[in-house]
Amino acid sequence: MPLLTVQDLYVTYRTPGQPPVRAVCGVSFSLAAGESLGIVGESGCGKSSLARTLIGLQPASAGTLTFEGQAVDRLSRQGFRDYRRAVQMVFQDATGSLNPRMTVRQTLHEVLRVHRMRPAAAIPQRVDELLDLVGLPTTVLDAFPREISGGQCQRVSFARCLALEPRLIIADEPVSALDVSVQARILNLVRSLQQRLGLSIILISHDLAVVRNICDRVAVMHDGVFVETGIAADVLDAPRHAYTRTLLEAVPDVGRALQRRGV
Protein backbone atom coordinates (compact mmCIF):
# COMPACT_ATOMS: atom_id res chain seq x y z
CA MET A 1 0.00 0.00 0.00
CA PRO A 2 1.44 3.38 -0.92
CA LEU A 3 1.99 5.83 1.92
CA LEU A 4 0.34 8.72 0.11
CA THR A 5 -1.93 8.73 -2.91
CA VAL A 6 -3.05 11.92 -4.60
CA GLN A 7 -5.93 11.58 -7.07
CA ASP A 8 -6.89 14.29 -9.53
CA LEU A 9 -6.07 17.16 -7.18
CA TYR A 10 -7.16 20.72 -8.02
CA VAL A 11 -6.24 23.89 -6.15
CA THR A 12 -8.01 27.06 -7.24
CA TYR A 13 -7.62 30.51 -5.66
CA ARG A 14 -10.69 32.72 -5.92
CA THR A 15 -10.60 36.47 -5.45
CA PRO A 16 -13.89 38.39 -5.74
CA GLY A 17 -14.04 40.35 -8.99
CA GLN A 18 -11.16 38.47 -10.57
CA PRO A 19 -11.00 35.30 -12.65
CA PRO A 20 -10.05 32.26 -10.51
CA VAL A 21 -6.40 31.23 -10.56
CA ARG A 22 -5.97 27.52 -11.10
CA ALA A 23 -2.66 26.71 -9.42
CA VAL A 24 -2.92 22.92 -9.50
CA CYS A 25 -5.01 21.28 -12.22
CA GLY A 26 -5.56 17.56 -11.84
CA VAL A 27 -2.40 16.17 -10.30
CA SER A 28 -2.22 12.47 -9.45
CA PHE A 29 0.65 10.50 -7.98
CA SER A 30 1.47 8.01 -5.27
CA LEU A 31 4.42 7.72 -2.96
CA ALA A 32 5.63 4.52 -1.27
CA ALA A 33 7.05 4.46 2.24
CA GLY A 34 10.76 5.29 2.13
CA GLU A 35 10.56 6.65 -1.39
CA SER A 36 11.73 10.08 -2.50
CA LEU A 37 9.96 12.14 -5.13
CA GLY A 38 11.32 15.31 -6.67
CA ILE A 39 8.93 17.94 -7.98
CA VAL A 40 10.56 20.41 -10.33
CA GLY A 41 9.27 23.43 -12.17
CA GLU A 42 9.60 27.21 -12.42
CA SER A 43 8.19 29.72 -9.96
CA GLY A 44 4.46 29.92 -10.39
CA CYS A 45 4.01 26.40 -11.73
CA GLY A 46 2.01 25.36 -8.66
CA LYS A 47 4.56 23.26 -6.81
CA SER A 48 4.30 25.17 -3.56
CA SER A 49 0.48 25.22 -3.74
CA LEU A 50 0.63 21.46 -4.10
CA ALA A 51 2.90 21.18 -1.06
CA ARG A 52 0.68 23.45 1.04
CA THR A 53 -2.32 21.31 0.14
CA LEU A 54 -0.51 18.11 1.09
CA ILE A 55 0.22 19.36 4.60
CA GLY A 56 -3.28 20.76 5.00
CA LEU A 57 -2.47 24.48 4.92
CA GLN A 58 -4.53 25.00 1.79
CA PRO A 59 -7.80 23.17 1.08
CA ALA A 60 -8.06 21.30 -2.20
CA SER A 61 -10.84 22.46 -4.54
CA ALA A 62 -11.32 18.93 -5.86
CA GLY A 63 -9.63 15.56 -5.75
CA THR A 64 -8.68 13.13 -3.02
CA LEU A 65 -5.70 12.65 -0.76
CA THR A 66 -5.24 9.22 0.72
CA PHE A 67 -2.72 8.66 3.51
CA GLU A 68 -2.01 5.13 4.71
CA GLY A 69 -5.24 3.95 3.08
CA GLN A 70 -7.50 6.61 4.63
CA ALA A 71 -9.03 9.58 2.83
CA VAL A 72 -7.58 12.66 4.52
CA ASP A 73 -10.77 14.76 4.20
CA ARG A 74 -12.79 12.08 6.04
CA LEU A 75 -10.43 11.82 8.98
CA SER A 76 -11.71 12.48 12.48
CA ARG A 77 -10.33 15.47 14.37
CA GLN A 78 -7.78 13.23 16.11
CA GLY A 79 -7.01 11.43 12.86
CA PHE A 80 -6.30 14.70 11.09
CA ARG A 81 -4.05 15.78 13.96
CA ASP A 82 -2.08 12.55 13.54
CA TYR A 83 -1.86 13.20 9.81
CA ARG A 84 -0.48 16.70 10.38
CA ARG A 85 2.10 15.16 12.68
CA ALA A 86 3.06 12.45 10.20
CA VAL A 87 3.54 14.87 7.31
CA GLN A 88 6.05 17.64 8.03
CA MET A 89 7.44 20.44 5.96
CA VAL A 90 10.79 22.26 5.71
CA PHE A 91 10.81 25.67 4.05
CA GLN A 92 13.27 27.57 1.89
CA ASP A 93 13.95 30.42 4.28
CA ALA A 94 15.35 28.51 7.25
CA THR A 95 16.06 31.51 9.46
CA GLY A 96 12.63 32.95 8.71
CA SER A 97 10.81 29.73 9.56
CA LEU A 98 12.20 29.65 13.11
CA ASN A 99 10.84 31.88 15.86
CA PRO A 100 13.42 34.69 16.22
CA ARG A 101 12.65 35.12 19.92
CA MET A 102 13.16 31.48 20.88
CA THR A 103 16.46 29.71 21.31
CA VAL A 104 17.05 26.43 19.53
CA ARG A 105 16.45 24.65 22.85
CA GLN A 106 13.09 26.39 23.37
CA THR A 107 12.02 25.65 19.79
CA LEU A 108 12.72 21.94 20.10
CA HIS A 109 11.31 21.67 23.64
CA GLU A 110 8.10 23.35 22.56
CA VAL A 111 7.42 20.89 19.74
CA LEU A 112 8.01 17.89 21.97
CA ARG A 113 5.87 19.33 24.76
CA VAL A 114 2.91 20.56 22.70
CA HIS A 115 2.60 17.30 20.81
CA ARG A 116 3.24 15.24 23.98
CA MET A 117 5.94 13.26 22.22
CA ARG A 118 7.85 12.61 25.46
CA PRO A 119 7.23 12.99 29.19
CA ALA A 120 8.75 16.24 30.43
CA ALA A 121 11.67 14.48 32.09
CA ALA A 122 12.71 12.76 28.87
CA ILE A 123 12.63 15.89 26.72
CA PRO A 124 16.26 17.05 27.20
CA GLN A 125 17.60 13.65 26.23
CA ARG A 126 15.39 13.56 23.13
CA VAL A 127 16.60 17.02 22.12
CA ASP A 128 20.19 15.77 22.30
CA GLU A 129 19.25 12.79 20.12
CA LEU A 130 17.63 15.09 17.58
CA LEU A 131 20.66 17.35 17.39
CA ASP A 132 22.83 14.30 16.89
CA LEU A 133 20.55 13.10 14.10
CA VAL A 134 20.91 16.34 12.14
CA GLY A 135 24.60 16.77 12.95
CA LEU A 136 24.48 19.86 15.17
CA PRO A 137 26.71 20.39 18.23
CA THR A 138 24.95 20.92 21.56
CA THR A 139 26.57 24.36 21.73
CA VAL A 140 23.86 25.76 19.43
CA LEU A 141 21.12 24.99 21.97
CA ASP A 142 21.22 28.39 23.60
CA ALA A 143 21.65 30.35 20.39
CA PHE A 144 18.90 32.35 18.74
CA PRO A 145 18.29 31.72 15.00
CA ARG A 146 20.06 34.95 13.99
CA GLU A 147 23.20 33.84 15.85
CA ILE A 148 23.73 30.69 13.79
CA SER A 149 24.34 30.23 10.08
CA GLY A 150 21.66 29.58 7.45
CA GLY A 151 22.81 25.97 7.09
CA GLN A 152 22.54 25.43 10.84
CA CYS A 153 19.05 26.98 10.88
CA GLN A 154 18.03 24.55 8.16
CA ARG A 155 19.31 21.67 10.33
CA VAL A 156 17.26 22.99 13.26
CA SER A 157 14.21 23.02 10.95
CA PHE A 158 14.87 19.37 10.13
CA ALA A 159 15.31 18.54 13.83
CA ARG A 160 12.00 20.25 14.59
CA CYS A 161 10.29 18.08 11.95
CA LEU A 162 11.97 14.90 13.14
CA ALA A 163 10.85 15.57 16.71
CA LEU A 164 7.35 14.55 15.58
CA GLU A 165 8.59 11.27 14.10
CA PRO A 166 7.00 11.96 10.71
CA ARG A 167 6.52 9.46 7.89
CA LEU A 168 6.89 12.06 5.16
CA ILE A 169 8.92 15.25 4.97
CA ILE A 170 8.12 17.81 2.29
CA ALA A 171 11.12 20.03 1.66
CA ASP A 172 10.31 23.16 -0.36
CA GLU A 173 13.55 24.46 -1.94
CA PRO A 174 15.51 23.59 1.24
CA VAL A 175 18.92 24.48 -0.19
CA SER A 176 18.38 27.15 -2.82
CA ALA A 177 19.29 29.95 -0.39
CA LEU A 178 22.50 28.29 0.79
CA ASP A 179 26.13 28.30 -0.33
CA VAL A 180 27.29 25.34 -2.43
CA SER A 181 29.31 23.60 0.28
CA VAL A 182 26.52 24.05 2.87
CA GLN A 183 24.04 22.90 0.23
CA ALA A 184 26.01 19.67 -0.19
CA ARG A 185 25.88 19.04 3.56
CA ILE A 186 22.10 19.56 3.80
CA LEU A 187 21.48 17.34 0.77
CA ASN A 188 23.65 14.61 2.28
CA LEU A 189 21.65 15.00 5.50
CA VAL A 190 18.34 14.60 3.63
CA ARG A 191 19.63 11.45 1.97
CA SER A 192 20.93 9.93 5.20
CA LEU A 193 17.65 10.69 7.03
CA GLN A 194 15.74 8.98 4.27
CA GLN A 195 17.97 5.91 4.42
CA ARG A 196 18.38 5.64 8.20
CA LEU A 197 14.82 6.41 9.24
CA GLY A 198 13.00 5.05 6.19
CA LEU A 199 11.34 8.44 5.64
CA SER A 200 9.51 9.38 2.50
CA ILE A 201 10.69 12.65 1.02
CA ILE A 202 9.06 15.08 -1.38
CA LEU A 203 11.76 17.49 -2.54
CA ILE A 204 10.58 20.59 -4.33
CA SER A 205 13.26 22.35 -6.32
CA HIS A 206 13.99 24.16 -9.52
CA ASP A 207 17.46 22.63 -9.64
CA LEU A 208 17.30 19.38 -11.58
CA ALA A 209 20.80 18.38 -10.54
CA VAL A 210 19.76 18.48 -6.87
CA VAL A 211 16.73 16.32 -7.61
CA ARG A 212 18.78 13.91 -9.70
CA ASN A 213 21.14 13.48 -6.79
CA ILE A 214 18.56 12.75 -4.09
CA CYS A 215 15.33 11.43 -5.58
CA ASP A 216 14.12 8.04 -6.80
CA ARG A 217 11.39 9.54 -8.94
CA VAL A 218 10.78 12.94 -10.41
CA ALA A 219 7.70 14.83 -11.55
CA VAL A 220 8.08 17.85 -13.82
CA MET A 221 5.36 20.39 -13.17
CA HIS A 222 4.28 23.13 -15.56
CA ASP A 223 1.19 25.36 -15.31
CA GLY A 224 -0.36 23.23 -12.59
CA VAL A 225 -0.01 19.83 -14.23
CA PHE A 226 2.61 17.08 -14.16
CA VAL A 227 3.91 17.09 -17.72
CA GLU A 228 6.37 14.23 -17.19
CA THR A 229 6.94 11.72 -14.39
CA GLY A 230 9.21 8.73 -14.00
CA ILE A 231 12.41 7.33 -12.53
CA ALA A 232 14.66 10.36 -11.92
CA ALA A 233 17.58 9.04 -13.96
CA ASP A 234 15.36 8.11 -16.92
CA VAL A 235 13.53 11.42 -17.05
CA LEU A 236 16.64 13.53 -16.74
CA ASP A 237 18.83 11.46 -19.06
CA ALA A 238 16.21 11.04 -21.75
CA PRO A 239 13.51 13.70 -21.29
CA ARG A 240 10.42 13.19 -23.42
CA HIS A 241 8.54 16.42 -22.83
CA ALA A 242 9.75 19.64 -24.45
CA TYR A 243 9.38 21.53 -21.17
CA THR A 244 11.66 19.07 -19.34
CA ARG A 245 14.27 19.65 -22.02
CA THR A 246 13.94 23.43 -21.63
CA LEU A 247 14.46 23.09 -17.88
CA LEU A 248 17.43 20.79 -18.35
CA GLU A 249 19.12 23.12 -20.79
CA ALA A 250 18.72 26.00 -18.36
CA VAL A 251 20.58 24.16 -15.57
CA PRO A 252 24.04 25.67 -15.30
CA ASP A 253 25.89 22.36 -15.03
CA VAL A 254 29.68 22.42 -14.79
CA GLY A 255 30.25 19.05 -16.44
CA ARG A 256 28.01 19.69 -19.40
CA ALA A 257 29.20 23.26 -19.88
CA LEU A 258 32.83 22.17 -20.01
CA GLN A 259 31.93 19.37 -22.40
CA ARG A 260 30.30 21.88 -24.73
CA ARG A 261 33.46 23.97 -24.64
CA GLY A 262 35.45 20.94 -25.70
CA VAL A 263 37.39 20.35 -22.47
Next chain:
Amino acid sequence: MSPPLLQVDRLSVTFRRDGMLTTPVRDVSLTVQAGERVAVVGESGCGKSLTALSLTRLSPTDRARLQGRVLFDGTDTLTLSPDALTRIRGRGIAYVFQDPSASLNPVMRVHDQIAECLPDLPCAERREACVELLTRTGLPDPSRAARAFPCELSGGQQQRVMLAMALAARPKLLVADEPTTALDVTTQRQVLDLIDTLADADGMAVLLITHNLGLVAGRMTRVYVMYAGQVVESGAVTDVLSNPRHPYTRGLLAAVPMLDAPRNAPLQDIPGTVPSPDAWPVGCAFAPRCVQADARCHTEQPPEIDSADSHRSRCWHTQPCHS
Protein backbone atom coordinates in the same frame (compact mmCIF):
# COMPACT_ATOMS: atom_id res chain seq x y z
CA MET B 1 48.29 43.71 -25.79
CA SER B 2 46.62 47.01 -24.97
CA PRO B 3 46.50 47.93 -21.27
CA PRO B 4 43.61 46.26 -19.47
CA LEU B 5 40.35 48.12 -18.92
CA LEU B 6 40.50 47.37 -15.21
CA GLN B 7 43.64 46.56 -13.31
CA VAL B 8 43.38 45.97 -9.58
CA ASP B 9 46.76 45.85 -7.84
CA ARG B 10 47.03 44.47 -4.31
CA LEU B 11 43.74 45.90 -3.15
CA SER B 12 43.13 45.64 0.60
CA VAL B 13 40.10 46.85 2.53
CA THR B 14 40.50 47.49 6.24
CA PHE B 15 37.85 48.40 8.81
CA ARG B 16 38.30 49.49 12.36
CA ARG B 17 35.68 47.79 14.50
CA ASP B 18 35.59 47.99 18.29
CA GLY B 19 39.15 49.24 18.24
CA MET B 20 40.28 46.22 16.24
CA LEU B 21 41.47 46.29 12.65
CA THR B 22 39.93 43.71 10.34
CA THR B 23 40.92 43.21 6.74
CA PRO B 24 38.15 41.40 4.85
CA VAL B 25 39.87 41.92 1.46
CA ARG B 26 43.59 41.19 1.34
CA ASP B 27 45.97 41.93 -1.53
CA VAL B 28 43.52 41.18 -4.30
CA SER B 29 44.90 41.63 -7.80
CA LEU B 30 42.81 41.13 -10.88
CA THR B 31 42.49 42.38 -14.42
CA VAL B 32 39.63 42.69 -16.88
CA GLN B 33 40.32 43.40 -20.54
CA ALA B 34 37.91 45.51 -22.56
CA GLY B 35 34.93 43.35 -23.56
CA GLU B 36 36.13 40.39 -21.47
CA ARG B 37 33.92 38.08 -19.32
CA VAL B 38 35.51 37.53 -15.93
CA ALA B 39 34.03 35.73 -12.92
CA VAL B 40 34.81 35.93 -9.21
CA VAL B 41 33.63 32.88 -7.25
CA GLY B 42 33.71 31.82 -3.61
CA GLU B 43 31.44 31.18 -0.62
CA SER B 44 29.62 33.91 1.29
CA GLY B 45 31.98 35.93 3.43
CA CYS B 46 35.01 35.57 1.17
CA GLY B 47 35.15 39.25 0.22
CA LYS B 48 33.79 39.02 -3.33
CA SER B 49 31.16 41.72 -3.03
CA LEU B 50 33.36 44.05 -1.01
CA THR B 51 36.04 43.79 -3.69
CA ALA B 52 33.47 44.69 -6.34
CA LEU B 53 32.13 47.66 -4.38
CA SER B 54 35.63 48.93 -3.63
CA LEU B 55 36.31 49.36 -7.36
CA THR B 56 34.38 52.63 -7.18
CA ARG B 57 34.89 53.22 -3.43
CA LEU B 58 31.34 52.12 -2.66
CA SER B 59 32.31 50.28 0.54
CA PRO B 60 29.50 50.08 3.09
CA THR B 61 31.01 52.56 5.55
CA ASP B 62 33.21 55.60 5.08
CA ARG B 63 35.49 54.25 7.77
CA ALA B 64 36.89 51.64 5.38
CA ARG B 65 40.51 52.17 4.41
CA LEU B 66 41.35 51.11 0.86
CA GLN B 67 44.95 50.32 -0.03
CA GLY B 68 46.47 49.36 -3.36
CA ARG B 69 45.55 50.62 -6.80
CA VAL B 70 42.43 50.28 -8.92
CA LEU B 71 43.34 51.45 -12.41
CA PHE B 72 40.25 51.90 -14.53
CA ASP B 73 40.95 53.13 -18.03
CA GLY B 74 44.29 54.42 -16.78
CA THR B 75 43.09 56.40 -13.75
CA ASP B 76 43.31 55.23 -10.14
CA THR B 77 39.78 55.33 -8.71
CA LEU B 78 41.12 55.12 -5.16
CA THR B 79 42.72 58.57 -5.42
CA LEU B 80 40.11 60.32 -7.57
CA SER B 81 38.19 63.32 -6.28
CA PRO B 82 34.53 62.62 -5.43
CA ASP B 83 33.39 64.53 -8.53
CA ALA B 84 35.62 62.59 -10.89
CA LEU B 85 34.50 59.37 -9.20
CA THR B 86 30.87 60.24 -9.81
CA ARG B 87 31.61 60.40 -13.52
CA ILE B 88 33.07 56.88 -13.42
CA ARG B 89 30.21 55.39 -11.43
CA GLY B 90 27.49 54.46 -13.89
CA ARG B 91 29.30 55.75 -16.99
CA GLY B 92 32.47 53.70 -16.55
CA ILE B 93 31.50 50.98 -14.10
CA ALA B 94 27.85 50.07 -13.55
CA TYR B 95 26.44 47.59 -11.05
CA VAL B 96 23.61 45.08 -10.94
CA PHE B 97 22.96 43.55 -7.52
CA GLN B 98 21.42 40.36 -6.24
CA ASP B 99 18.10 41.55 -4.92
CA PRO B 100 16.41 43.79 -7.49
CA SER B 101 13.43 44.50 -5.24
CA ALA B 102 15.78 45.99 -2.64
CA SER B 103 17.75 47.98 -5.23
CA LEU B 104 14.75 49.67 -6.83
CA ASN B 105 12.92 52.52 -5.15
CA PRO B 106 9.51 51.06 -4.25
CA VAL B 107 7.64 54.39 -4.46
CA MET B 108 8.93 55.55 -7.86
CA ARG B 109 7.60 54.43 -11.20
CA VAL B 110 10.10 52.53 -13.33
CA HIS B 111 10.50 55.27 -15.96
CA ASP B 112 11.25 57.90 -13.31
CA GLN B 113 14.01 55.72 -11.90
CA ILE B 114 15.56 55.04 -15.29
CA ALA B 115 15.28 58.73 -16.21
CA GLU B 116 17.54 59.54 -13.25
CA CYS B 117 20.26 57.57 -15.02
CA LEU B 118 19.88 59.74 -18.15
CA PRO B 119 20.79 63.24 -16.93
CA ASP B 120 22.39 64.16 -20.25
CA LEU B 121 19.15 63.91 -22.19
CA PRO B 122 16.56 66.70 -22.36
CA CYS B 123 13.53 65.82 -20.23
CA ALA B 124 11.25 65.43 -23.24
CA GLU B 125 13.36 62.64 -24.69
CA ARG B 126 13.89 60.71 -21.48
CA ARG B 127 10.55 58.92 -21.52
CA GLU B 128 11.20 57.60 -25.00
CA ALA B 129 14.77 56.59 -24.11
CA CYS B 130 13.44 54.65 -21.10
CA VAL B 131 11.07 52.64 -23.22
CA GLU B 132 13.84 51.99 -25.70
CA LEU B 133 16.16 50.72 -22.95
CA LEU B 134 13.42 48.49 -21.57
CA THR B 135 12.79 47.16 -25.07
CA ARG B 136 16.46 46.21 -25.34
CA THR B 137 16.20 44.18 -22.15
CA GLY B 138 13.44 42.11 -23.71
CA LEU B 139 10.65 43.08 -21.31
CA PRO B 140 7.24 42.21 -22.74
CA ASP B 141 5.13 45.37 -23.17
CA PRO B 142 7.89 47.84 -22.23
CA SER B 143 5.66 50.92 -22.24
CA ARG B 144 3.40 49.33 -19.62
CA ALA B 145 6.43 48.26 -17.57
CA ALA B 146 7.77 51.83 -17.71
CA ARG B 147 4.64 53.11 -15.97
CA ALA B 148 4.64 50.31 -13.38
CA PHE B 149 5.87 50.41 -9.81
CA PRO B 150 8.57 47.81 -8.98
CA CYS B 151 6.16 45.72 -6.88
CA GLU B 152 3.97 45.19 -9.95
CA LEU B 153 6.79 43.35 -11.73
CA SER B 154 8.15 39.85 -11.15
CA GLY B 155 11.71 39.23 -9.93
CA GLY B 156 12.97 38.53 -13.43
CA GLN B 157 11.28 41.68 -14.78
CA GLN B 158 12.74 43.78 -11.94
CA GLN B 159 16.20 42.47 -12.73
CA ARG B 160 15.67 43.52 -16.37
CA VAL B 161 14.77 47.01 -15.15
CA MET B 162 17.99 47.05 -13.08
CA LEU B 163 19.88 46.07 -16.22
CA ALA B 164 18.20 48.82 -18.22
CA MET B 165 19.34 51.32 -15.56
CA ALA B 166 22.86 49.94 -15.50
CA LEU B 167 23.10 50.14 -19.28
CA ALA B 168 21.58 53.62 -19.54
CA ALA B 169 24.94 55.37 -19.50
CA ARG B 170 26.64 52.80 -21.72
CA PRO B 171 29.25 51.64 -19.17
CA LYS B 172 32.49 49.95 -20.22
CA LEU B 173 32.31 47.48 -17.36
CA LEU B 174 29.22 45.86 -15.87
CA VAL B 175 29.71 44.42 -12.39
CA ALA B 176 26.97 41.83 -11.81
CA ASP B 177 26.93 40.75 -8.16
CA GLU B 178 24.95 37.48 -7.92
CA PRO B 179 22.42 38.89 -10.41
CA THR B 180 20.36 35.71 -10.68
CA THR B 181 20.59 34.03 -7.29
CA ALA B 182 17.02 35.05 -6.46
CA LEU B 183 15.64 33.78 -9.79
CA ASP B 184 14.72 30.29 -10.94
CA VAL B 185 16.73 28.44 -13.57
CA THR B 186 14.87 29.42 -16.71
CA THR B 187 14.68 33.10 -15.76
CA GLN B 188 18.31 32.95 -14.69
CA ARG B 189 19.26 31.72 -18.09
CA GLN B 190 17.26 34.44 -19.84
CA VAL B 191 18.82 37.21 -17.75
CA LEU B 192 22.38 35.93 -18.28
CA ASP B 193 21.79 35.43 -22.01
CA LEU B 194 20.55 39.00 -22.09
CA ILE B 195 23.68 40.29 -20.33
CA ASP B 196 25.78 38.37 -22.85
CA THR B 197 23.89 39.77 -25.84
CA LEU B 198 23.97 43.35 -24.59
CA ALA B 199 27.65 43.10 -23.66
CA ASP B 200 28.45 41.80 -27.14
CA ALA B 201 26.48 44.59 -28.79
CA ASP B 202 28.18 47.37 -26.78
CA GLY B 203 31.61 45.77 -26.40
CA MET B 204 31.08 45.96 -22.63
CA ALA B 205 33.18 43.91 -20.21
CA VAL B 206 31.40 41.87 -17.51
CA LEU B 207 32.66 41.04 -14.03
CA LEU B 208 30.28 38.38 -12.69
CA ILE B 209 30.29 37.61 -8.99
CA THR B 210 28.70 34.28 -8.17
CA HIS B 211 28.95 31.14 -6.11
CA ASN B 212 27.49 29.07 -8.93
CA LEU B 213 30.33 27.35 -10.77
CA GLY B 214 27.93 26.16 -13.45
CA LEU B 215 27.37 29.73 -14.62
CA VAL B 216 31.11 30.29 -14.71
CA ALA B 217 31.74 27.11 -16.70
CA GLY B 218 29.15 27.96 -19.31
CA ARG B 219 29.82 31.56 -20.17
CA MET B 220 32.90 33.20 -18.68
CA THR B 221 36.42 33.47 -20.08
CA ARG B 222 38.52 33.79 -16.94
CA VAL B 223 37.83 33.14 -13.28
CA TYR B 224 39.21 34.27 -9.92
CA VAL B 225 38.48 32.00 -6.97
CA MET B 226 38.38 33.94 -3.70
CA TYR B 227 38.73 32.53 -0.22
CA ALA B 228 39.06 34.45 3.05
CA GLY B 229 39.61 37.77 1.30
CA GLN B 230 42.33 36.53 -1.04
CA VAL B 231 42.44 35.28 -4.60
CA VAL B 232 43.50 31.64 -4.19
CA GLU B 233 43.33 30.51 -7.80
CA SER B 234 42.93 32.24 -11.13
CA GLY B 235 43.16 31.44 -14.80
CA ALA B 236 41.14 30.56 -17.87
CA VAL B 237 37.77 29.02 -16.92
CA THR B 238 38.44 25.91 -18.95
CA ASP B 239 41.82 25.35 -17.18
CA VAL B 240 40.70 26.16 -13.66
CA LEU B 241 37.50 24.09 -13.68
CA SER B 242 38.83 21.10 -15.58
CA ASN B 243 42.17 21.01 -13.80
CA PRO B 244 41.78 22.85 -10.47
CA ARG B 245 45.04 23.28 -8.55
CA HIS B 246 43.83 24.70 -5.26
CA PRO B 247 42.09 22.32 -2.83
CA TYR B 248 39.42 24.98 -2.22
CA THR B 249 38.48 25.09 -5.90
CA ARG B 250 38.41 21.29 -5.95
CA GLY B 251 36.17 21.34 -2.86
CA LEU B 252 33.76 23.81 -4.44
CA LEU B 253 33.55 21.72 -7.59
CA ALA B 254 32.92 18.49 -5.71
CA ALA B 255 30.12 20.10 -3.69
CA VAL B 256 28.05 20.97 -6.76
CA PRO B 257 25.41 18.38 -7.65
CA MET B 258 25.98 17.43 -11.29
CA LEU B 259 23.46 16.08 -13.77
CA ASP B 260 25.73 13.29 -14.94
CA ALA B 261 26.90 12.17 -11.50
CA PRO B 262 25.87 8.72 -10.30
CA ARG B 263 22.81 8.84 -8.08
CA ASN B 264 23.28 8.37 -4.37
CA ALA B 265 26.94 9.24 -4.53
CA PRO B 266 27.17 11.56 -1.51
CA LEU B 267 28.24 15.09 -2.37
CA GLN B 268 31.63 16.05 -1.02
CA ASP B 269 31.32 19.02 1.26
CA ILE B 270 34.10 21.24 2.53
CA PRO B 271 34.31 20.67 6.30
CA GLY B 272 34.12 23.72 8.55
CA THR B 273 33.19 27.26 7.60
CA VAL B 274 34.83 30.37 6.17
CA PRO B 275 36.84 31.98 9.01
CA SER B 276 35.81 35.40 10.24
CA PRO B 277 37.80 38.40 8.96
CA ASP B 278 38.56 39.23 12.60
CA ALA B 279 40.65 36.11 12.88
CA TRP B 280 42.14 34.98 9.59
CA PRO B 281 44.34 31.89 10.16
CA VAL B 282 48.08 32.59 10.41
CA GLY B 283 49.32 30.40 7.59
CA CYS B 284 47.28 29.45 4.54
CA ALA B 285 43.74 30.67 5.22
CA PHE B 286 42.28 27.41 3.91
CA ALA B 287 44.57 25.13 5.96
CA PRO B 288 42.07 24.48 8.82
CA ARG B 289 39.58 23.05 6.29
CA CYS B 290 42.07 21.40 3.97
CA VAL B 291 42.74 17.65 3.89
CA GLN B 292 46.21 18.15 2.42
CA ALA B 293 47.40 20.69 4.99
CA ASP B 294 50.75 19.98 6.65
CA ALA B 295 52.79 21.84 9.26
CA ARG B 296 54.01 24.52 6.85
CA CYS B 297 50.47 25.28 5.66
CA HIS B 298 49.45 26.17 9.22
CA THR B 299 52.35 28.56 9.81
CA GLU B 300 53.38 30.18 6.52
CA GLN B 301 51.25 31.91 3.91
CA PRO B 302 51.74 30.29 0.53
CA PRO B 303 52.79 32.56 -2.34
CA GLU B 304 50.93 32.68 -5.63
CA ILE B 305 52.47 30.04 -7.85
CA ASP B 306 52.25 29.97 -11.64
CA SER B 307 51.38 26.44 -12.60
CA ALA B 308 50.72 26.86 -16.28
CA ASP B 309 50.34 29.87 -18.52
CA SER B 310 48.46 32.43 -16.43
CA HIS B 311 46.92 29.67 -14.29
CA ARG B 312 47.97 30.63 -10.78
CA SER B 313 47.25 29.11 -7.42
CA ARG B 314 48.03 30.12 -3.85
CA CYS B 315 48.88 26.74 -2.32
CA TRP B 316 52.08 25.12 -1.06
CA HIS B 317 51.06 21.91 -2.78
CA THR B 318 50.77 23.41 -6.25
CA GLN B 319 53.46 22.15 -8.57
CA PRO B 320 55.23 25.19 -10.00
CA CYS B 321 55.58 25.53 -13.73
CA HIS B 322 59.00 24.44 -15.00
CA SER B 323 58.90 26.08 -18.38
